[in-house]
Amino acid sequence: MLSRSVLAHQVFAGVSRGHLASLVEELAGPWQSVVEGRRHGARGGAGKCEAGAGARDRPVFVDGLVATLIHVRHDLPHAALGLLFGVDRSTMTRAIGGIRVLLAERGCAVPDRPGLRTLVDVFAYAQAEGVELRSDATEVQVRRPPAGRGGRRAFVSGKKKQNTMRATVVAGHQGCTLWTDVLRPGRMHDATAARNEGIGTCFRHLSDVEILLDDGCLGLRRDHPGQAVTPPRKGNKISPPELLEARPRARHRHSSKRTAVEHALAGHKRWKQLVRWTHRRETLPVTCRATAGLVSDRNTTG
Incomplete structure (x- = not known):
């Protein structure tokens, strides 16, 4: 030994x-x-x-x-x-x-507060502390379900072209992990997963919270303008010249702010099991939440 x-x-x-x-x-x-x-x-x-x-x-x-x-x-x-x-x-x-x-079960650690376990906890914390949230999704490669099992195609990711499970991570402006959702099959869209987690209810009851999203969540921006913030759409040939010049700069500023959540995801990917999962898919969500809690401890321990 x-x-x-x-x-x-x-x-x-x-x-x-x-x-x-x-x-x-x-x-x-x-x-x-x-x-x-x-x-x-x-x-x-x-x-x-x-x-x-x-x-x-x-x-x-x-x-x-x-x-x-x-x-x-x-x-x-x-x-x-x-x-x-x-x-x-x-x-x-x-x-x-x-x-x-x-x-x-510990949740994600934040200073002077109990661990954040649900999306409602994250929105309440953000409104109380004035934190602007960032959100992004990551995919974990999983084993292919056995032949003949129902829902087998639901795990095939259109982006990765392999069997994956997808998790959404919400981070603060300093790159600290605040929450991760229950993993779902890689074929499910990010906006659909956010709606299933109750993000619409959070927006209605906590109207002062803003969350920066990517281009894949335009439907959330349409339903919750001013709270779900996505980068401005790219211009086309009939757009005025001033808009064609301003939009790339606005998209760059939006992307720079969302770098914090990319750093949070990098902290998760340092744990090998969140790169490629070779065990039972039913236990991956528990491992993902445990890892999120460990990564978020740096918010309080430094």
Whole structure:
């Protein structure tokens, strides 16, 4: 087995030692509740033995957290992680599955506030703090669904020409991740996904919030003018000369402001599992939200 200090290094875990210590402090209590609930459920009720007696889950919580971070960061197989930490593959799989859910439930961190978990939380935060939002989508390559399964073509991305799942990321003006949605098949349009997440309700009830979008969301700009901001359309041959000169500059300014969300997406893509997902598609949304929470921690930890 390798030294625990080596495995907990930022090169392996993807987070600094200070960040790792704060995660241990925050999640140790919830993890203990999960373990006790699992034990009681298996026994059919609360335990009756003395404190400290009975079987112990392995690995310990800190090892499980480090293994989960390594798995998401480098996509190392469960069997290899079990060998490194001295446990069976099934034990490692169970630990990673539980801790990954706890990481996903944290939400996206912002200073002096609870974690942001829904789009409504993000809009309320933006209105209270005067933050101009930026939004963009990213695609994660996934395995092709088996032949004969319904909805197989829904995962074929017209842009990537491969099977993908797509996620929308909302970031602040400084490139900090504020929210990511539930992943959907790559064929679904970004504007449709935003409507499904309730962006129209957010615009109606929080009218002071603006969000910068790309050319693919012109329908949202039409429905919510002044709030859903897209770049001006390109001119044509009959456009006045002054408009032909002004529109490229306006599009450049809009693109420069949206650079912040591109930086946020780059932070997500540093985690290997969000580049190409080779596991069950049902677990990808949990991994995506867990990664968004880890990336957003730099908003508060620096």
